[in-house]
Amino acid sequence: MKVFNFKAVAAAAYRTFSSKRVAKPSAWALTNPKTKNTNTTVEQCRTPMSKIEWSEEQKQVLSSVSEGKSVFITGSAGTGKTLLLEEIIKFLNRLHTPYGVYVTASTGVAACALKGQTLHSFAGIGIIFSDDDPQLLVERVLSNQGACRRWRKVEALVIDEISMVSAKLFESLEFVAREMRGVDETWGGIQLVVSGDFFQLPPVVSNKDYCCSSQGVMYAFEAECWNRSFDLQVELTRVFRQSDYGLTRLLEGIRRGESDPQDLEFLENLCLGSSECDHDPSIVQLFPLNKDVERVNDERLRSLQKDVVVYRAVDSGKGHWKGNLRYGIVPDEISLCEGARVMLVKNLDTEHGLVNGATGVVVGFSWSLGEEEHLSGICNDKVLPVVKFDGGKFLTIKPAKWHLMDGPEVVACRKQIPLILAWAMSIHKCQGMTLERVHTDLSRAFGCGMVYVALSRVRSLEGLHLSAFNRSKIKVDQRVSRFYRSLASEKSKEVMVVDRRREKVATEVAVVSQEK
Numbered sequence: 001m002k003v004f005n006f007k008a009v010a011a012a013a014y015r016t017f018s019s020k021r022v023a024k025p026s027a028w029a030l031t032n033p034k035t036k037n038t039n040t041t042v043e044q045c046r047t048p049m050s051k052i053e054w055s056e057e058q059k060q061v062l063s064s065v066s067e068g069k070s071v072f073i074t075g076s077a078g079t080g081k082t083l084l085l086e087e088i089i090k091f092l093n094r095l096h097t098p099y100g101v102y103v104t105a106s107t108g109v110a111a112c113a114l115k116g117q118t119l120h121s122f123a124g125i126g127i128i129f130s131d132d133d134p135q136l137l138v139e140r141v142l143s144n145q146g147a148c149r150r151w152r153k154v155e156a157l158v159i160d161e162i163s164m165v166s167a168k169l170f171e172s173l174e175f176v177a178r179e180m181r182g183v184d185e186t187w188g189g190i191q192l193v194v195s196g197d198f199f200q201l202p203p204v205v206s207n208k209d210y211c212c213s214s215q216g217v218m219y220a221f222e223a224e225c226w227n228r229s230f231d232l233q234v235e236l237t238r239v240f241r242q243s244d245y246g247l248t249r250l251l252e253g254i255r256r257g258e259s260d261p262q263d264l265e266f267l268e269n270l271c272l273g274s275s276e277c278d279h280d281p282s283i284v285q286l287f288p289l290n291k292d293v294e295r296v297n298d299e300r301l302r303s304l305q306k307d308v309v310v311y312r313a314v315d316s317g318k319g320h321w322k323g324n325l326r327y328g329i330v331p332d333e334i335s336l337c338e339g340a341r342v343m344l345v346k347n348l349d350t351e352h353g354l355v356n357g358a359t360g361v362v363v364g365f366s367w368s369l370g371e372e373e374h375l376s377g378i379c380n381d382k383v384l385p386v387v388k389f390d391g392g393k394f395l396t397i398k399p400a401k402w403h404l405m406d407g408p409e410v411v412a413c414r415k416q417i418p419l420i421l422a423w424a425m426s427i428h429k430c431q432g433m434t435l436e437r438v439h440t441d442l443s444r445a446f447g448c449g450m451v452y453v454a455l456s457r458v459r460s461l462e463g464l465h466l467s468a469f470n471r472s473k474i475k476v477d478q479r480v481s482r483f484y485r486s487l488a489s490e491k492s493k494e495v496m497v498v499d500r501r502r503e504k505v506a507t508e509v510a511v512v513s514q515e516k
């Protein structure tokens with residue numbers, strides 16, 4: 001109880017302090033790339049879950065896409081990249097022929113969330129290594145009928161979570177696109193819509209490739225074809241996930257590796273109140289490693305000492321597509337019992353907050369009357385879990401379906417209960433999620449972007465519980481910083497051009513009125 005008070009007081013004090021200290025940024029601060037943490041403003045933040053109102057930047061992207069332009073959308077966590085992408089996908093699907101639009105992502109989890117497929121399965125190039133000859137990849141595609149059709153028919157290609165796509169893959173795909181389509185334009189003329197934040201998790205590269213990449217190139221933006229792949233590269237700057245300016249600014253500092261020492265001190269102090277969280281199962285624990293996630297979830301489940309009901313995924317579909325289903329968020333098998341902490345992994349009732357990421361507790365099981373057919377193969381006990389969500393709502397959870405799409409065609413389908421155990425989760429899996437309450441030990445974070453991804457999941461400081469924090473674990477790749485500096489300087493050049501045009505028009509208007 002004492003600890004809880006400490007956290008509440010600390011968070012409140014921090015908010016007061018941070019809002020007092022930070023005045024409304026000037027117009028200069030908003031456009032000058034050299035200004036630290038310029039990119040988010042307090043009046044720009046809004047209450048999460050409220051009605052969608054596209055920001056000017058989001059509107060700019062929507063309009064460019066509607067003109068057929070290729071765009072790269074980036075920005076801090078929670079700036080609405082995914083929401084914007086969903087809107088773009090709806091638009092593209094209305095515009096193009098069947099098989100004209102392919103939605104992909106670098107990870108199965110992100111692909112599933114957008115009802116798409118992984119970039120690898122779209123491309124049909126198999127696993128690639130840094131020394132693979134691009135021509136060999138074209139041959140691989142040519143031996144795969146489905147992949148040939150995809151490359152020839154695609155008119156618009158969406159790629160989400162680009163930060164985890166390597167330069168080698170990006171470059172290879174651009175080459176494959178030109179070769180397969182026989183068109184000598186960049187990407188063979190395909191309209192690209194790419195989204196992601198390079199300050200978040202980087203590409204996973206093999207040891208062999210890592211040696212090459214650390215000397216050479218690693219990130220997709222380092223690919224030789226990157227700049228000519230896009231007509232527009234936009235950094236979204238309005239944060240929607242957090243409405244607290246202090247937290248938004250603290251996160252932006254960590255994202256860029258330019259933290260204010262007082263923010264870091266605040267995070268260190270926050271750790272003092274951690275012991276309570278170890279016993280509070282309603283807080284999702286985030287771990288850098290999968291093995292810790294499995295250990296904690298298993299231990300917690302066993303400690304309840306209740307009868308367990310097992311749900312097994314039922315997969316259908318064509319050959320290798322079926323294999324891809326297991327890389328999505330929903331597991332092959334999930335064991336549940338009364339008292340188990342769970343997270344919904346599907347939007348069931350958006351109006352009542354029963355959305356992907358909502359957490360709750362299994363309070364019992366009900367007979368699956370009328371659902372026997374749907375449960376067949378999934379659960380031998382023929383019962384459905386009843387969950388009390390943290391918002392107070394009770395819901396009997398029925399099996400849901402996840403489809404793997406090849407353009408408009410469903411090529412594989414997984415049926416499973418849309419729940420995962422939620423005492424613990426990996427930082428890799430939570431990238432892209434909004435979580436109400438998070439507990440994490442960041443002293444064991446490794447690699448670039450991990451601290452930022454973990455911290456940026458929450459909506460408010462009250463939702464953040466830290467048991468350890470080590471400032472040396474905030475790692476930012478200088479190549480990424482340079483890339484964002486160059487994006488910002490391009491933006492400020494654009495602003496200057498617009499300002500000059502405005503000045504010119506104003507002078508002309510003044511001259512005209514004097515002449516009159």
Ligand SMILES: Nc1ncnc2c1ncn2[C@@H]1O[C@H](COP(=O)(O)OP(=O)(O)OP(=O)(O)O)[C@@H](O)[C@H]1O
Binds near residue numbers: 050432
């Ligand atoms: N224009 C908008 N109006 C209202 N809410 C918005 C808007 N854009 C985004 N949001 C909300 O903000 C939250 C974060 O959005 P989203 O998940 O799309 O961000 P993101 O940039 O993809 O984050 P991450 O990098 O962590 O994946 C979501 O709850 C989303 O619904």
